[in-house]
Amino acid sequence: MPLSEKALIDRIRRNARRSSSLAAGIGDDCAVQRVVHGYDLLITTDFTLEGIHFRREWYRPAVVGSRCVVRGLSDIAAMGGEPKTVFLSLALPRKLPQRWVDGFMKGLLQTATKFKAVLAGGDTAESPDGVCADIVVTGYVPRGHAILRSGAKPGDEIFVSGALGGSAAALREFFAGRRPQPQDFPRHFAPIPRVAIGRFLRDKNLASSMIDLSDGLSTDLGHICEESGVGAEITAAAIPRARFGRKTALVDLRLGLDGGEDYELLFTSSRGKSVPARIAGVPITRIGRVTRQKKVVLIGQDGSRKRLRPQGWEHFR
Amino acid sequence: MPLSEKALIDRIRRNARRSSSLAAGIGDDCAVQRVVHGYDLLITTDFTLEGIHFRREWYRPAVVGSRCVVRGLSDIAAMGGEPKTVFLSLALPRKLPQRWVDGFMKGLLQTATKFKAVLAGGDTAESPDGVCADIVVTGYVPRGHAILRSGAKPGDEIFVSGALGGSAAALREFFAGRRPQPQDFPRHFAPIPRVAIGRFLRDKNLASSMIDLSDGLSTDLGHICEESGVGAEITAAAIPRARFGRKTALVDLRLGLDGGEDYELLFTSSRGKSVPARIAGVPITRIGRVTRQKKVVLIGQDGSRKRLRPQGWEHFR
Numbered sequence: 001m002p003l004s005e006k007a008l009i010d011r012i013r014r015n016a017r018r019s020s021s022l023a024a025g026i027g028d029d030c031a032v033q034r035v036v037h038g039y040d041l042l043i044t045t046d047f048t049l050e051g052i053h054f055r056r057e058w059y060r061p062a063v064v065g066s067r068c069v070v071r072g073l074s075d076i077a078a079m080g081g082e083p084k085t086v087f088l089s090l091a092l093p094r095k096l097p098q099r100w101v102d103g104f105m106k107g108l109l110q111t112a113t114k115f116k117a118v119l120a121g122g123d124t125a126e127s128p129d130g131v132c133a134d135i136v137v138t139g140y141v142p143r144g145h146a147i148l149r150s151g152a153k154p155g156d157e158i159f160v161s162g163a164l165g166g167s168a169a170a171l172r173e174f175f176a177g178r179r180p181q182p183q184d185f186p187r188h189f190a191p192i193p194r195v196a197i198g199r200f201l202r203d204k205n206l207a208s209s210m211i212d213l214s215d216g217l218s219t220d221l222g223h224i225c226e227e228s229g230v231g232a233e234i235t236a237a238a239i240p241r242a243r244f245g246r247k248t249a250l251v252d253l254r255l256g257l258d259g260g261e262d263y264e265l266l267f268t269s270s271r272g273k274s275v276p277a278r279i280a281g282v283p284i285t286r287i288g289r290v291t292r293q294k295k296v297v298l299i300g301q302d303g304s305r306k307r308l309r310p311q312g313w314e315h316f317r
Numbered sequence: 318m319p320l321s322e323k324a325l326i327d328r329i330r331r332n333a334r335r336s337s338s339l340a341a342g343i344g345d346d347c348a349v350q351r352v353v354h355g356y357d358l359l360i361t362t363d364f365t366l367e368g369i370h371f372r373r374e375w376y377r378p379a380v381v382g383s384r385c386v387v388r389g390l391s392d393i394a395a396m397g398g399e400p401k402t403v404f405l406s407l408a409l410p411r412k413l414p415q416r417w418v419d420g421f422m423k424g425l426l427q428t429a430t431k432f433k434a435v436l437a438g439g440d441t442a443e444s445p446d447g448v449c450a451d452i453v454v455t456g457y458v459p460r461g462h463a464i465l466r467s468g469a470k471p472g473d474e475i476f477v478s479g480a481l482g483g484s485a486a487a488l489r490e491f492f493a494g495r496r497p498q499p500q501d502f503p504r505h506f507a508p509i510p511r512v513a514i515g516r517f518l519r520d521k522n523l524a525s526s527m528i529d530l531s532d533g534l535s536t537d538l539g540h541i542c543e544e545s546g547v548g549a550e551i552t553a554a555a556i557p558r559a560r561f562g563r564k565t566a567l568v569d570l571r572l573g574l575d576g577g578e579d580y581e582l583l584f585t586s587s588r589g590k591s592v593p594a595r596i597a598g599v600p601i602t603r604i605g606r607v608t609r610q611k612k613v614v615l616i617g618q619d620g621s622r623k624r625l626r627p628q629g630w631e632h633f634r
Binding site for chain 2 (some may be wrong): 027028029030031032033034035036037039040041042043044045046047049050051052053074075076078079081085087089091120121122123125126127128129130132134136138139141143146148149150210211212227
């Protein structure tokens with residue numbers, strides 16, 4: 001196995017030295033994390049599996065490492081939390097070149113550090129097949145103030161950050177046998193977890209419910225509706241569609257509705273609240289409202305009303 | 318994939334309803350865990366990969382599920398902590414029968430529940446190859462009282478709980494083409510994480526350092542020595558060797574020294590302390606002492622002194 005347990009522990013040590021929240025225990029049986037009084041702990045885990053979540057020939061290893069940790073950071077953002085620690089369980093095929101592992105770790109650590117998360121532990125193993133990474137990210141949110149999926153109320157307005165479908169547009173290029181370039185598809189190759197937006201919304205008490213768009217709007221809005229026991233109406237013309245390629249083309253509506261891995265935030269806000277048009281430099285767009293009737297309806301450009309089924313992106317299936 | 322995300326979430330919900338420490342957020346982007354004032358949080362992650370850590374044809378699925386969570390519970394025990402929550406990331410091959418998943422989950426939940434740990438979240442994915450599970454276990458320990466690997470001092474006495482080599486003895490049977498029976502090798506098929514022992518040692522302030530024996534005594538004692546900057550002398554005749562088969566045979570000394578996955582506790586205690594001969598019903602045996610000279614020495618039955626190199630069990634290699 002190219003990355004020995006000792007090598008991983010050494011990297012973790014170097015990284016963790018910067019953090020005062022790690023009491024002790026690095027290279028120990030457990031990480032020991034000092035908890036913060038008055039805060040709740042957030043924990044999320046996300047797999048990144050070769051052949052399921054990525055293909056090694058498509059990406060530089062640093063991109064794989066970065067996207068891997070973004071999945072967890074984005075989950076923390078979706079609760080209105082602040083990232084704190086990252087744990088990496090990494091199983092590697094025996095024949096994997098060391099420079100791939102180095103690139104992967106570099107991408108992962110750069111992105112984690114950018115969002116103030118410290119690599120605090122993990123596990124290594126040999127993989128019988130492809131690269132298999134499981135990321136755990138912890139974070140904190142003031143006690144009782146996590147923004148859940150279950151808080152949407154009929155009458156609330158529905159918002160999204162940024163633009164949608166940009167990540168799926170790159171995948172479509174890959175599947176068509178082309179080689180999309182990172183600079184043309186930044187949301188795919190270098191997604192940004194919306195930690196600052198989530199924190200702002202929590203701090204200002206603006207969101208009644210929130211989720212990050214990892215599976216696609218149609219699926220993730222469905223999660224909010226299911227957890228909140230409500231429905232939703234969204235307006236096709238309002239969906240902020242991503243631009244791609246040389247920044248000239250808008251993605252199809254279908255990619256905006258179903259494309260996954262944009263890692264934008266989807267949230268609801270009660271009508272009395274004043275949601276800014278931009279938060280942390282990112283446009284915020286109102287796309288619809290929460291309804292009492294438990295289904296998700298898409299209002300078309302011609303005024304037609306159609307049921308919107310969850311058809312979010314299910315990786316390579 | 319046999320176990321859908323929804324099915325996993327439903328199971329987690331049923332399980333978590335019993336716990337008041339989970340503030341909210343089940344089926345959400347993150348689990349929200351209420352932290353306990355005056356305590357440090359412990360976090361550990363452990364892979365269980367088919368073909369590396371287990372072979373599917375060797376075990377009932379409940380045994381795989383149980384052993385999977387024991388790895389994490391044992392890490393919590395080794396810090397003197399109390400387990401709290403479990404997160405399961407589970408990637409399954411498409412063709413895996415549903416009853417295998419049911420059995421796996423049953424074993425995992427039974428063992429977690431027995432040690433008061435609540436399944437609080439996780440992730441599911443399709444695996445391109447075999448079963449791939451990553452377990453995260455969290456726990457708590459009174460602030461500043463985690464028992465680390467790094468606290469051993471020259472002159473401390475070295476102890477182990479239970480008997481060693483019993484798990485590796487079953488593996489040796491498998492590799493010899495035989496079918497060891499669970500009742501003859503309980504430490505292999507149904508290992509018990511020594512949570513009660515770890516808690517007792519922490520509570521009575523008896524251990525200066527501690528580790529769980531997952532890789533084998535020669536390797537794990539090496540970890541304590543390395544982290545503490547010390548050496549050790551252990552006495553071959555003192556090693557408590559496991560009985561196996563029809564409870565008549567003692568394992569070879571080699572298995573006692575190098576056999577992994579016993580999940581007993583190895584700890585050091587300063588000479589003034591009085592360590593009981595049994596803790597929580599399990600025998601505690603003094604096997605040697607901590608030395609200033611940074612190497613691990615095995616004193617043979619004939620009084621010979623040999624360097625003990627880490628040759629712990631490295632799974633199927």
